[in-house]
Amino acid sequence: MKADCIVLGAGMVGISAGIHLLKRGRSVILVDRRGAAEETSYGNTGIIQTEAIMPYAFPRQLKKLMTYSVNGAPEANWHYSALAHLAPSLYQYWRNSSPDKVAAASRAFRPLASLCLAEHEALANHAGVDGMMRRTGYLRLFREQSALDAAIQTDAKLRDTFGVKFETLDAAGVRALEPHIEGPIVGGILMPEPVSIGDPGRLGKAYAALFLKLGGRMMTGDARTLARSPGGWSIGNVDGPIEARDVVIALGAWSDDVLGTQGIKVPLFVKRGYHMHFKPRGNASLARPILDVSGGYCLTPMTKGIRLTTGAEFTWRDAEPTPVQLRKVEPMAREILPLAEKVDPEPWLGRRPCLPDMVPMIGPVVGKKGLWADFGHQHWGFTLGPVTGRLLAEMMTGEATFTDPFPYRTDRFS
Ligand SMILES: Cc1cc2nc3c(=O)[nH]c(=O)nc-3n(C[C@H](O)[C@H](O)[C@H](O)COP(=O)(O)OP(=O)(O)OC[C@H]3O[C@@H](n4cnc5c(N)ncnc54)[C@H](O)[C@@H]3O)c2cc1C
Numbered sequence: 334m335k336a337d338c339i340v341l342g343a344g345m346v347g348i349s350a351g352i353h354l355l356k357r358g359r360s361v362i363l364v365d366r367r368g369a370a371e372e373t374s375y376g377n378t379g380i381i382q383t384e385a386i387m388p389y390a391f392p393r394q395l396k397k398l399m400t401y402s403v404n405g406a407p408e409a410n411w412h413y414s415a416l417a418h419l420a421p422s423l424y425q426y427w428r429n430s431s432p433d434k435v436a437a438a439s440r441a442f443r444p445l446a447s448l449c450l451a452e453h454e455a456l457a458n459h460a461g462v463d464g465m466m467r468r469t470g471y472l473r474l475f476r477e478q479s480a481l482d483a484a485i486q487t488d489a490k491l492r493d494t495f496g497v498k499f500e501t502l503d504a505a506g507v508r509a510l511e512p513h514i515e516g517p518i519v520g521g522i523l524m525p526e527p528v529s530i531g532d533p534g535r536l537g538k539a540y541a542a543l544f545l546k547l548g549g550r551m552m553t554g555d556a557r558t559l560a561r562s563p564g565g566w567s568i569g570n571v572d573g574p575i576e577a578r579d580v581v582i583a584l585g586a587w588s589d590d591v592l593g594t595q596g597i598k599v600p601l602f603v604k605r606g607y608h609m610h611f612k613p614r615g616n617a618s619l620a621r622p623i624l625d626v627s628g629g630y631c632l633t634p635m636t637k638g639i640r641l642t643t644g645a646e647f648t649w650r651d652a653e654p655t656p657v658q659l660r661k662v663e664p665m666a667r668e669i670l671p672l673a674e675k676v677d678p679e680p681w682l683g684r685r686p687c688l689p690d691m692v693p694m695i696g697p698v699v700g701k702k703g704l705w706a707d708f709g710h711q712h713w714g715f716t717l718g719p720v721t722g723r724l725l726a727e728m729m730t731g732e733a734t735f736t737d738p739f740p741y742r743t744d745r746f747s
Pocket residue numbers: 341342343344345346347364365366367368369370371372373374375376377378379380381382554555556557583584585586587590604605606607608642643683684685686708709710711712713714715716717
């Protein structure tokens with residue numbers, strides 16, 4: 334079987350790239366070992382983060398580092414056994430978290446963030462699911478006035494430099510917006526522009542249906558079978574090999590598996606995260622996602638219930654699940670929102686694909702003709718999948734790109 338392009342990975346990133354390539358006249362086969370949007374793109378918090386400009390940097394304050402090093406804060410959890418494995422990537426992550434490097438990463442995110450919602454809206458409209466877009470913004474909640482004041486200062490800088498909008502609320506203002514919030518909340522910051530989705534996996538599947546409607550094909554296969562072929566590249570499939578001149582690696586946290594088979598090393602690491610759904614107690618409800626800043630977790634109204642999503646866990650990608658962060662933040666969540674019993678039999682585990690400079694790789698894989706990268710979207714792959722898919726498709730088809738792709742080049746760690 335042949336096509337112009339094979340896209341490896343049917344998460345939000347790969348599906349979106351596939352659609353953008355189809356729209357530019359390319360024939361595309363999307364390959365995954367499971368169904369569309371069933372991994373990380375399924376279980377996330379579902380926020381299209383139009384404010385996604387200031388990346389999650391490695392902490393540099395001694396006090397915070399000391400707290401994290403002993404797993405003393407619920408937003409981060411380390412497996413000490415994985416430290417030697419993680420050390421090279423984390424050292425680079427720490428080096429890239431200096432203020433000037435974070436500013437450079439923010440500049441790289443700005444053109445992506447400014448178009449991320451428009452690109453989602455275009456796909457959602459075309460797929461007939463624009464009703465899934467909840468235009469409520471999201472709310473960051475604070476338990477300490479000093480933390481709220483510091484966040485207001487940081488947000489004011491982001492507003493002045495990048496135009497990111499925010500609204501400050503006192504405790505009464507929070508309750509006016511979300512009447513069921515209770516407990517020790519001193520105030521909040523509303524990010525008014527982000528949009529949230531009540532079932533991120535369903536949005537991914539709706540985009541996959543659009544991909545098929547536009548003439549794309551989906552196949553089951555193992556991306557690790559990627560090999561050179563006379564016409565370009567091939568992938569093994571139960572019905573025989575699939576061949577194409579161009580291949581896009583959009584495998585999220587698994588992208589390095591395939592690059593490794595081609596002799597290419599990238600310092601990809603994962604920040605794992607968990608979710609659990611809860612039934613609301615009584616008539617409790619939320620109108621929008623909330624982030625409890627002191628626990629680094631979110632509560633989001635979803636089709637399945639209130640979804641609690643955790644911060645970052647640093648360990649081997651495939652280590653057994655250790656949902657200690659869920660156990661730590663569940664009592665905090667119950668303090669601020671009336672929650673009843675759990676909905677899921679087991680916690681869900683997802684893997685954020687991260688690069689040490691916090692910027693995704695988008696573009697040609699240097700030295701491997703016909704191989705393209707679209708991965709490393711870290712905390713924002715659900716947000717940025719459609720816009721980075723557009724950028725990649727513009728590069729692949731020789732169109733003028735909407736932004737300079739230089740910051741996302743694939744050889745920047747070589
Ligand atoms: C708890 C949590 C909350 C988050 N909240 C948000 C949020 O609110 N907003 C946001 O923008 N982002 C959020 N993220 C991040 C976001 O979910 C990810 O960045 C995004 O889903 C990555 O998409 P992807 O398509 O690159 O990867 P995935 O969705 O993981 O897709 C990768 C695909 O590759 C396939 N694959 C892997 N190996 C192989 C193989 N060998 N052969 C064939 N197929 C293979 C997998 O089956 C999978 O379908 C969150 C993440 C977590 C963990």
